[in-house]
Amino acid sequence: MTFPDMRTTVTVDPERCCATGGCVFIAPEVFTIENGKAEVLAGVDLTEHAEEIREASDCCPTEAIQLQE
Numbered sequence: 212m213t214f215p216d217m218r219t220t221v222t223v224d225p226e227r228c229c230a231t232g233g234c235v236f237i238a239p240e241v242f243t244i245e246n247g248k249a250e251v252l253a254g255v256d257l258t259e260h261a262e263e264i265r266e267a268s269d270c271c272p273t274e275a276i277q278l279q280e
């Protein structure tokens with residue numbers, strides 16, 4: 212998934228995610244937990260939620276949320 216104006220990709224590394232739920236708490240419109248791992252929801256306007264995504268990434272205790280240019 213990308214931020215159209217920033218060309219940034221958001222992914223969750225399932226090997227790192229330990230399902231604390233922090234990202235879902237901070238950005239419930241963007242993240243969900245399926246089968247014990249966080250995932251980025253399909254069809255989300257990532258640009259609209261860019262601030263929450265960055266906050267969730269900063270708060271992830273295992274650094275599982277990756278923003279890639």
Ligand code: SF4
Nearest residue numbers: 228229231232234271
């Ligand atoms: S905050 Fe990090 S460790 Fe917690 S559920 Fe989200 S991706 Fe997984």
